[in-house]
Amino acid sequence: MxxxxxxxxxxxxxxxxxxxxxxxxxxxxxxxxxxxxVEGLLTNQARYGYPSCPCRRAAGERAEDVDIICxxxxxxxxxxxxGACYCALYVSRDVVDGKKEAGAIxxxxxxxxxxxxxxxxxxxxxxxxxxxxxxxxxxxLCAREEAPEVCPICKASRDRFEAFAWPPG
Amino acid sequence: MEHVDGTVDPGGxxxxxxxxxxxxxxxxxxxxxxxxxxxxxxxxxxxxARQSEIEGEVMARTGRxxxxxxxxxxxxxxxxxxDEIRLLLGL
Numbered sequence: 001m002x003x004x005x006x007x008x009x010x011x012x013x014x015x016x017x018x019x020x021x022x023x024x025x026x027x028x029x030x031x032x033x034x035x036x037x038v039e040g041l042l043t044n045q046a047r048y049g050y051p052s053c054p055c056r057r058a059a060g061e062r063a064e065d066v067d068i069i070c071x072x073x074x075x076x077x078x079x080x081x082x083g084a085c086y087c088a089l090y091v092s093r094d095v096v097d098g099k100k101e102a103g104a105i106x107x108x109x110x111x112x113x114x115x116x117x118x119x120x121x122x123x124x125x126x127x128x129x130x131x132x133x134x135x136x137x138x139x140x141l142c143a144r145e146e147a148p149e150v151c152p153i154c155k156a157s158r159d160r161f162e163a164f165a166w167p168p169g
Numbered sequence: 170m171e172h173v174d175g176t177v178d179p180g181g182x183x184x185x186x187x188x189x190x191x192x193x194x195x196x197x198x199x200x201x202x203x204x205x206x207x208x209x210x211x212x213x214x215x216x217x218a219r220q221s222e223i224e225g226e227v228m229a230r231t232g233r234x235x236x237x238x239x240x241x242x243x244x245x246x247x248x249x250x251x252d253e254i255r256l257l258l259g260l
Contacts, residue, residue: 033191040189054189057212057220057236087191104192104248107235111228 005039013038016089024150025079026096028088037089041070055087056109066118067109073117074108080146081105093149134164170208178206179258181242185223187213192249196237199251203260212236 013035017027028034040054052058053068067073075085083092084102086109094100110116133147134140138154147161170183184200186193188211200207212223224234231238231245238247239254246253 036191036194040191043189055187055192055236057187057224057234060217104250106248107233111233 005042008042009035009039012042020090023152024148024155026091026093028084028091028102029096034089037087040087053087056107063118064113067116072109076144076146076148078105078108079149129167131163131167132165133161136160136162170210172208173201173206175201175206176204177258177260179241179260182207182258183240184209185212185227185236185238185240187211187236189213190236193237195249196239196254199249199254200239203255203258205258205260207239 013027013031016038020027028037037054041051044054044058045051048058048060048062048065050062050065051070052065053070053072056068056072058065058068062069071090072086075090078085079090079092082102082105083095083100084090084105086105086107088102091102092100095102113119130143131145132141132143135147135151135154135156137156137160138151140151140153141164142148147158149158150156151160182200182205184193184196184207186196186209197209210223212220215223227234227236227238227245230240231247233247235247237249238245239257241257244257246257
């Protein structure tokens with residue numbers, strides 16, 4: 001890798017790490033591994049005009065690939081279930097602490113184009129059937145399967161969240 | 170399709186990978202550590218027509234299209250799963 005590219009990779013890796021920390025997320029602490037992923041993100045940015053997931057084949061059109069632009073639509077569900085996102089750029093606290101290992105995980109992105117979030121259409125209104133969690137400390141609300149590991153606003157831990165609204169049924 | 174000569178040839182080993190993917194790199198490193206003779210193709214660097222062709226083939230054989238996918242004439246392993254890959258290759 002050329003010197004300039006190495007600097008670019010390091011600069012982006014540092015920025016992503018800073019942003020992850022600020023939002024209650026963790027970048028994979030394996031710097032060599034993470035740098036290789038960041039290099040892939042820069043390659044895709046140059047190739048497609050957006051940083052799509054280095055571990056997924058991009059179609060090359062933003063509308064097609066919008067769900068796999070990093071951070072992808074599937075990151076948080078994979079963090080909750082497997083302790084890492086699909087490419088393992090983002091990992092859970094347990095992985096950072098060495099209690100769990102990040103490995104190969106199944107692809108959560110629907111194989112069928114029409115099942116992907118950007119093509120689901122009007123049949124089911126966006127957000128229906130999704131739980132809403134409330135941070136008891138600062139009141140932050142988020143609609144997702146599980147409360148986040150850390151509140152991105154006040155940094156309170158997951159166990160400080162309460163159910164705010166449950167989907168009917 | 171690129172060819173890598175190793176010391177062991179399980180026969181017809183093909184790796185479909187992405188040039189940007191770290192798990193694909195790890196898979197190649199494993200194959201080279203095992204000294205396997207194999208062919209590989211970087212799907213993201215192929216022509217659009219070839220990409221669709223590979224995608225269709227991988228879908229048909231594994232029910233999904235994700236990479237790395239490593240195949241022998243009889244079976245495939247999806248993802249960097251060293252134990253399953255060794256088993257697939259009989260090593």
